[in-house]
Amino acid sequence: MGVEKKILVIPGDGIGQEVTTWGQKVLTAIAANYHHKFTFEEGIMGHVAIEATGDPLPEETLQKAKNSDAILFGAIGHAKYDNDPTLKVRPEQGLLKIRKELGLYANLRPIKLFDELLEASSIKPEILRGSDILFFRELTGDVYFGEKKRTEDRNTASDLMIYHRYEVERIARKAYEAARNRRKKLCSVDKANVLEASRLWREVMQEVAKEYPDVETEHMFIDNAAMQLIKDPKRFDVVVTGNLFGDILTDEASQIAGSMGMLASASVGDKTGFYEPIHGSAHDIAGKGIANPLASILSAALMLDISFGLKTESQRVIKAVEATLRQGYRTMDIANKHTVNEFIMGTDAMGAKVLENLN
Numbered sequence: 001m002g003v004e005k006k007i008l009v010i011p012g013d014g015i016g017q018e019v020t021t022w023g024q025k026v027l028t029a030i031a032a033n034y035h036h037k038f039t040f041e042e043g044i045m046g047h048v049a050i051e052a053t054g055d056p057l058p059e060e061t062l063q064k065a066k067n068s069d070a071i072l073f074g075a076i077g078h079a080k081y082d083n084d085p086t087l088k089v090r091p092e093q094g095l096l097k098i099r100k101e102l103g104l105y106a107n108l109r110p111i112k113l114f115d116e117l118l119e120a121s122s123i124k125p126e127i128l129r130g131s132d133i134l135f136f137r138e139l140t141g142d143v144y145f146g147e148k149k150r151t152e153d154r155n156t157a158s159d160l161m162i163y164h165r166y167e168v169e170r171i172a173r174k175a176y177e178a179a180r181n182r183r184k185k186l187c188s189v190d191k192a193n194v195l196e197a198s199r200l201w202r203e204v205m206q207e208v209a210k211e212y213p214d215v216e217t218e219h220m221f222i223d224n225a226a227m228q229l230i231k232d233p234k235r236f237d238v239v240v241t242g243n244l245f246g247d248i249l250t251d252e253a254s255q256i257a258g259s260m261g262m263l264a265s266a267s268v269g270d271k272t273g274f275y276e277p278i279h280g281s282a283h284d285i286a287g288k289g290i291a292n293p294l295a296s297i298l299s300a301a302l303m304l305d306i307s308f309g310l311k312t313e314s315q316r317v318i319k320a321v322e323a324t325l326r327q328g329y330r331t332m333d334i335a336n337k338h339t340v341n342e343f344i345m346g347t348d349a350m351g352a353k354v355l356e357n358l359n
């Protein structure tokens with residue numbers, strides 16, 4: 001008998017609901033193939049939760065999350081809120097709250113480029129070939145959690161960018177430990193030439209760097225990093241940065257992997273791991289059945305590895321994704337307009353191909 005795990009599935013909104021089912025199906029197939037027992041519970045969050053209960057993160061979902069071994073999440077968000085910034089209760093509050101409540105301070109975002117997708121990106125293949133970056137985005141601090149203010153006349157607003165030493169220290173150590181097991185290069189990204197919170201960030205990074213003399217450390221300003229990432233992605237190994245900069249840089253970095261629909265993530269911290277694609281609920285394609293399910297499937301692979309220590313099973317999922325791409329199967333976002341040997345398909349057909357390759 002293998003391991004027994006309780007997994008909470010939170011599909012959320014928009015394409016979150018369309019893709020998460022494939023992450024779950026892959027976990028179910030792995031459990032069957034390797035004689036593990038995964039039991040699934042479902043929870044609501046985001047717009048669907050506001051509609052059902054008035055709360056973007058109902059207490060029931062939070063309790064289920066706290067009682068589970070890992071969480072597979074889709075995405076939250078609805079055009080209604082994006083178009084009306086005055087709404088007070090918002091889907092994103094649910095995601096921010098669960099990250100804080102579960103102490104998920106480190107968001108790992110691997111930028112994995114499958115060779116089969118070299119031609120799918122708008123970046124030249126010779127620049128991309130060999131790129132392999134692991135982002136550590138700090139996830140429970142920064143402007144997302146600092147005090148928010150609006151003056152009574154509503155004409156002035158502010159979000160406090162705040163970091164505490166311990167928050168920087170703990171993400172720094174996680175990133176350095178990972179760098180030690182990779183190519184031993186770490187780039188810390190900040191805006192220390194302007195921001196006091198970034199000056200603290202850099203100070204602490206410089207201190208922690210002394211504990212890892214075997215790792216080559218580089219400090220880079222965010223504006224330069226955004227440019228270098230596209231100019232020469234191969235120069236990066238591990239990148240560690242704050243919540244806001246990491247959010248933006250990793251959407252940019254998705255173009256190294258070919259699409260937002262390819263990037264998985266793991267949020268870890270005190271206890272339960274939380275696994276989700278980096279993308280949102282994608283109003284522009286929601287309901288059309290064309291979203292790429294691979295980010296959710298690769299998030300499931302991260303769960304198997306990081307939360308359950310099932311490395312063979314995790315690799316098996318990655319190999320199944322690789323095989324699917326090698327066979328020429330593509331969702332719209334990763335189709336290469338110059339190649340005829342591709343079969344363009346929707347979410348469910350693509351997910352089914354991965355399942356076939358797993359069995």
Ligand SMILES: NC(=O)C1=CN([C@@H]2O[C@H](COP(=O)(O)OP(=O)(O)OC[C@H]3O[C@@H](n4cnc5c(N)ncnc54)[C@H](O)[C@@H]3O)[C@@H](O)[C@H]2O)C=CC1
Nearest residue numbers: 075076077078260261279280281282283284285291292333
């Ligand atoms: N973690 C989360 O739940 C996140 C939620 N959001 C929310 O999602 C909503 C939409 O936000 P956007 O800025 O449009 O970002 P988004 O990530 O949802 O979409 C950005 C672009 O990438 C494409 N895309 C994303 N995932 C894809 C996939 N799996 N397959 C194919 N194409 C894909 C979309 O079609 C869109 O053109 C907003 O309400 C936002 O607040 C945004 C980012 C993260």
Ligand SMILES: CC(C)CC(=O)C(=O)O
Nearest residue numbers: 092095096247278279280
């Ligand atoms: C929707 C936000 C709360 C977060 C976001 O964009 C992300 O985590 O990538």
Ligand SMILES: [Mg+2]
Nearest residue numbers: 247248251278
């Ligand atoms: Mg984002």
